[in-house]
Amino acid sequence: MSAGLASRAESLRRSAIAGACFLSFGILAAVGACLALPLLLVFTRRADREARVRGLASLGFRLLIRMIETGGLARINVCSEGVPDLSGCLLVANHPSYLDAVVLMAHLPHVNCVMKASLLKHPLFSPFTRLGGYIASGNGEPEKLIEACRQAHARGEPVLIFPEGTRTTPGQPLRFRRGAAQIALRAGLRVVPVIVQCEPAALTHGHPWYRMPDKRIHLVIRFAPPRDVADFAGQGAQPANNARLARQVTRGLENYFIRHLASKLHDAPPPP
């Protein structure tokens, strides 16, 4: 068998395993929504409800990751040593793959997340995303978004955001939208850069689950220590002008990520 054919066969085999993993996960989510969620709604106090729902979603993601690892599809390292308490911080992550969001939400059971409003309407996931109190963006209600982040901060929840607004387009320069900087500045959150590296490219735009790579994916997620958002603005920043500061911070964050993504995959935390 030629090398090309062997690689295609291996890729196909991995896609079949991925399909099985996601199908199982979909069934799990449907069962969870029909059985576990109603029980949880009956037996938990209203005040705890959102955190419990997020805990349940996180459990589901942990099971999905277990399947993905057991199936030999991916090797996953999450490196957060030396990073203190994340409560009330804005976790700013690049988003090369569908997998990184899954791993982050599995790793941080109580994390809140800013997500596309469309995910809050997704037929399978909306019972969890709505009841979990996740934060919607891109629905033309920026004040509500900022206020929701301020409240999450007040409750001590870490808030995860993907400043690209969608998954990274492979081969294109990294480009952040300004939402993350705007939220950190206006809701007063400290920033934790979360650097995600994934090789080879998988589960991204142009790499759906049925086109898995022909070898095991290596996903490394590194947490940097929390920093004041204004630290990313550099010299000459004007503290009184949030709109301008958001532009400077966004450029600073982009450069920070470009610098750290340029390094080879390794499991050490990035320097502050």
Add this chain to the structure above:
Amino acid sequence: MSPDDLSARFRDLLVERFELNPADIHPDARLYEDLDLDSIDAIDLTIVIRELTDKKVTPQEFRDVRTVGDVEREIRRLLDAD
């Protein structure tokens, strides 16, 4: 303030607040597509308008505003309402 002065003042504020290039600001420039404002900037845009007109305005009132020219017309309308 004459309409021209008002326009000039408004454009200066756009440059200062949103790091825009003065050459890009003309009546047909679209706020979101051409000038790369985002929905959160829109909150600041209403603050700019409040400063210029001394009127309380909400982002909702500016939901249908698309271009620099639209905003300038709105500002004039607010001032003429006196």
